[in-house]
Amino acid sequence: MFTGIIESIGTIRDMQPKGGDMRLTIATGKLDMSDVALGDSIAVNGVCLTAVALDSGSFSADVSRETLSLTSLGHLARGSKVNLEKALTLQTRLGGHLVSGHVDGLGEVISRHDDARSVRFSIRAPAQLAKYIAAKGSITMDGTSLTVNKVEGSTFELNIVPHTLSETIIADYRSGTAVNLEVDVIARYLERLLLGDNAAEMTPHSGAITEAFLAEHGFMK
Template sequence: MFTGIIESIGTIRDMQPIGGDMRLTIAIGKLDMRDVALGDSIAVNGVCLTAIAFDSSSFSADVSRETLSLTSLGELSRGSKVNLEKALTLQTRLGGHLVSGHVDGLGEIISRHDDARSVRFSIRAPDHLAKYISAKGSITVDGTSLTVNKVDGSTFELNIVPHTLEETIIADYRSGTQVNLEVDVIARYLERLLLGDEAAHSSTSGSNITEAFLAEHGFMK
């Protein structure tokens, strides 16, 4: 688990194809590796990866074909900047929100514009994730815990303050940039809980929760 508070901006040093997978070597920037052991988890742009080798300036991790196809990691190249965060401990301040490091889908930057000293971004999420995104709720974008300002269908807006722009790769986002999205885990568990006994039955059409379902169970008037 992670908090979504980025600890360092890293740089892709090497990408080595191995048997159809990819081994990444990442320069860690200011990330403190003194408490890292082999097998520990490090989030790279919000994707939980396992450190298989490391030294004081870099670490390596294997990335499966599935992860490459479902996240933006497959679009990286040597020199790409990435957000880095070590897995949380019981002593870690939970300054963001609970983040699993399991990407739910790819979003796309639709627009950006200055708003005083901050920058506002509009991001389009995949349609199947729209129901999990709510105004003033939490969402993880490339591993960064952020608060949703506004939602319109599958599009949501973020207001990024100067400190976050300086400490993450968000400052480099432009229209068309693809970003890893992870919705709030509480929303996912709540959806499953609302299904009650129906959760035990398989469904080929995705979630069984509809407006009719919510009305029948007293959640809508």
């Protein structure tokens, strides 16, 4: 688990194909690696990866074909900048929100514009994630815990303050940038709980919660 508070901007040092997968080597920048051991988890642009090799200024992690195809890690190149966060501990301040490091889908930056010292971004999420995104709710974008300012359909807006711009890769986003999105885990559990006893009968092809479902089961009047 993670908090969505980025600890360092890292740099992709090397990308080595290995048996159809990819081994990434990432220079960790200012990230404190003194308490990291082999097998520990580090979030890279919001994707939970396992450290398989370490030195004082970098680590390596294996990335599966599925992860490369479903996240923005497949778009990286040598020299790409990435957000880094070590896994939380029981002593960690939960400054953001609970983040699993399991990406739900790829979003796309639609626009950006300055707003005083902040920058406002408009992001388009995959249609299937729209129901989990709420105004003033939390969302994780490339590993960064953020508050949603406005939602319209599958598009939502974020206001990024100067500190976040300086401490993450968000400052480099432009129209068309692909971003990893993870919705608030509470929304996912709530959806499942609303199914009640019907949860055991739901399949990936049986559909999600609809207004008709809520009305049928007494959640709407």
